[in-house]
């Protein structure tokens with residue numbers, strides 16, 4: 471088992487931001503306050519002396535029912551709350567439990583890089599052999615190389631781990647991805663998909679002017695893929711309370727049973743009063759899952775427009791999630807150096823993409839989180855504009 475012992479890039483960039491007095495667009499945290507109605511519900515739950523003991527390991531039935539009804543309402547896909555929905559301590563625990571539940575040491579797994587940082591350790595702890603396939607990130611769009619994925623699959627591949635909307639690129643699920651996945655699960659009957667949908671409701675219309683919610687899409691909408699997938703969600707992301715550590719897994723009963731068997735020995739159950747809080751809050755109206763939608767859309771538009779007018783950075787607006795990728799043209803500097811230089815010179819902290827890869831990759835792209843106050847985003851674009859002013863780039867300012 472080889473788990474990295476080094477400080478994570480998120481911790482490193484945050485301490486550099488603090489040291490430099492820089493605007494912190496590095497951490498993937500919501501800086502917008504949660505709905506006051508959610509906090510009132512939490513206060514009620516915590517003052518009820520009957521809600522403070524263990525829940526069933528699968529989670530309280532009321533919350534499982536609410537999650538099943540949200541899946542039905544937004545994706546048209548049903549799950550049985552009794553046997554197909556499991557509440558976990560965040561998406562992170564659900565991912566970890568799913569990997570351990572479905573693999574034996576020596577099994578193989580394929581995943582996509584850049585990758586969220588808990589995937590590789592989950593494979594390593596389970597002694598699973600991971601194979602990474604690289605997403606193609608270009609100035610015109612982000613492509614999933616399905617032929618490469620197919621080349622990596624073998625009869626020993628037990629898992630294909632995917633993430634839509636994708637962190638850090640914001641790539642959402644496209645029609646052609648569904649087709650490719652349906653073909654792959656038919657070719658490999660032993661293969662199960664783990665689909666990390668931590669940003670499931672944050673899917674944006676490509677036109678910046680449209681502010682209505684775009685119907686979210688999910689792998690679960692294919693009846694074939696629904697049967698072959700564990701879908702993972704993050705309640706913390708949905709309600710903007712990631713510190714509460716609540717997530718869930720949706721899967722056909724046999725897969726859920728296997729996952730629950732592991733989950734009961736990791737956390738036993740998620741925090742009971744918070745489960746009641748979420749069940750009651752989300753139970754008042756399904757649209758609660760879209761509470762941040764308008765605020766995030768507005769921020770995406772304002773931030774991208776300011777970056778485009780004030781800087782000559784290449785900008786990739788996301789299809790989903792709350793990150794924008796930017797890249798200074800004409801530089802060969804490692805993106806980690808670039809991110810540090812930017813924190814010092816522009817006083818804007820970002821996350822370089824290379825730590826989302828195994829080793830030796832320099833994409834040049836930096837991730838900026840726009841779940842921040844609008845004034846902070848405008849300020850950040852102005853500060854970036856001083857280092858990378860609008861107009862054709864000349865000599866790279868940090869070289």
Ligand SMILES: Cc1ncc(COP(=O)(O)O)c(C=O)c1O
Pocket residue numbers: 498559560561562563586633636637666668703704705706707712715716717
């Ligand atoms: C892609 C992705 N998956 C999972 C998580 C973790 O979610 P949770 O906080 O619910 O464990 C994150 C958090 O940033 C994420 O970006």
